[in-house]
Amino acid sequence: MPHGHDAARAVAQVAGVAVDTRHWINGERVTSPDTFTDTSPIDGAPLARISRGGAAEAAAAVDAAHTAFPGWAQTNHTERARILHAIADGIEARIEELAAVETADNGALLRSHRRGVMPRVAHNFRFFADWLLQLRHDDFDTRGHTNHISWDPAGVCALITPWNAPLMLATWKVAPALAAGNTVVLKPAEWSPLTASLLADIAAEAGLPAGVLNVVQGYGHEAGAALVRDPRVARISFTGSVPTARHIAGAAAANLVPVSLELGGKSPLLVFADCDLDLAVDLAVEQFDNAGQVCLAGTRLLVEASIADEFTQRLIARTEALRQGDPRGEATDIGPNIHPAHLTRIDSFVQRALAAGARALTGGGPNTDLGGLYYRPTLLTDVAPDAEIVTEEVFGPVLTLQTFDTEEAAVALANATRFGLAAALATGDQERAHRITGQLVAGTVWVNCFFVRDLRAPFGGSRHSGIGREGGTWSFDFYCDLKNTVTAPKGWLTRG
Incomplete structure (x- = not known):
């Protein structure tokens, strides 16, 4: 050598x-x-x-x-x-x-x-x-x-x-x-x-x-x-x-x-009807950070049915306002994905989901205006509980949206993958937050926040x-x- x-x-x-x-x-x-x-x-x-x-x-x-x-x-x-x-x-x-x-x-x-x-x-x-x-x-x-x-x-x-x-x-x-x-x-x-x-x-x-x-x-x-x-x-x-x-x-x-x-993981973000809706939308948009290449990202949005329409409308508007482009630009919100092979992997997940009946509320493919490795921030709905897109880690700017009517249903959806890295929830009820965090399978749970990490805390x-x-x-x-x-x-x- x-x-x-x-x-x-x-x-x-x-x-x-x-x-x-x-x-x-x-x-x-x-x-x-x-x-x-x-x-x-x-x-x-x-x-x-x-x-x-x-x-x-x-x-x-x-x-x-x-x-x-x-x-x-x-x-x-x-x-x-x-x-x-x-x-x-x-x-x-x-x-x-x-x-x-x-x-x-x-x-x-x-x-x-x-x-x-x-x-x-x-x-x-x-x-x-x-x-x-x-x-x-x-x-x-x-x-x-x-x-x-x-x-x-x-x-x-x-x-x-x-x-x-x-x-x-x-x-x-x-x-x-x-x-x-x-x-x-x-x-x-x-x-x-x-x-x-x-x-x-x-x-x-x-x-x-x-x-x-x-x-x-x-x-x-x-x-x-x-x-x-x-x-x-x-x-x-x-x-x-x-x-x-x-x-x-x-x-x-x-x-x-x-x-x-x-x-890595396939973390849930649970949004309850009693939450601060502006905060909940902020948290959801934050999951697109680093072009979705974050192991902790709450890519599965689980939203109480009674507020799902309003939440979705606000989230689409915020997502479509994100500025995608050269990551060296001060105004850029989302840069490229890491490698051609990875971009292909991300798009393959999305295209299989669409072929299986999912619906893209925004995004759904590469950003052809920019070319290269830029993938549009994507929100998918009409996904089955056991669909690949909600059970496997995509590691790209792709979120799915599912709804629930009860706490029990929310927890069941949240725990319905083989992963357990993180979870987040938005709620205005402290007792509910305490109840649910005790039932979630995750190494880290954030309540009304995301990505707050202290080196004194256990991580895994x-x-x-x-x-x-x-x-x-x-x-x-x-x-x-x-x-x-x-x-x-x-x-x-x-x-x-």
Whole structure:
């Protein structure tokens, strides 16, 4: 596996930012014999030729992480936290660059990257650095013996991340894994790998020792598969599809490696007649965020029949007023979808639904005025309760609308999929909200709000939406080996 000697040829200019297209392994840039093309969803233009890793690169990265682990694990908490804060400083210094590169790479709104996403990326590091310093469990007594709980670093962590929020979701995993004292091999999605490379530069500049963070680029069935099979890997965290998760879980099972899986959803948004209707429509429109490429999105609108007509009219008007176009434009509300294959997948779902009797109240196909990867925000009705379009994740700007007459019917519809990631409801009745949230199968439920996330809270899904919870202490529970040390009372004699 050659190291890159001609660095200039391995650097791409993306949105005016120099991005190294090689892997980052053991504190060095490393090339591969093969490459793949990374293209922009905005206009289909090629952005860079990316080093295409496989088994050799994955093994080299695990070697580096395995070697670096003892030193990083023994680094005291204060120093670990200091370096993580330095990484956050580096991110904040480059927010404009990171935002511009990520928008070019995955097509999400530039204004969102600038104002929300990249500040959250920095916060991921600050939060887990600070949480590390206050992580503790009160000692407790057992017949005079003291029990002391500690979190020991687990080892090498394989982190495989998706394309819809590349840097935010990567750092959601990288930050707690590093804070816990582990070393990391990050495999970003091949459709949006660029900001992971910039993160490697920022971490190195912040003083993170060589081998503690490694970045291997490539396809999931090559680099990713080799990575999760490596018996030296101690933890695997993956965000992505259910079929891929099954392969990862099988590889992890062979080595008895704990996994954290976040696998998307088909979340409901329940709208009751006693709600603030303006708020309910606002919440529904928000589900088109990031061109519908949000795992938490409440794409199934479940509306009480008595207000369905008025709700629908307002929602159609608001949806048709959304401005679709270049995500770099300040006034743009919806940008492109990520890749031609994904756009085809989205449209195939919609066309099958229409052929089965569904009706498009607005949208229903690609935006032919814009061409490329722009899909019109779509609202479908007249869908059967068991239709594919309401049971399978589309991951695009496509909502379905169903009605109900009773709470019991609303809950039954809400829980009628194999997923259980999130849910939202709009109601003016606090008792009803409490009643219903207790019945919904979901890892997160929002009442009269959406996408409010605090890193102190557990995050994850039920059923096919995933395994495990991360956030706050739950992240350290996953990325560490928990230990209980039991000490006899003072004065007890030991045997000589």
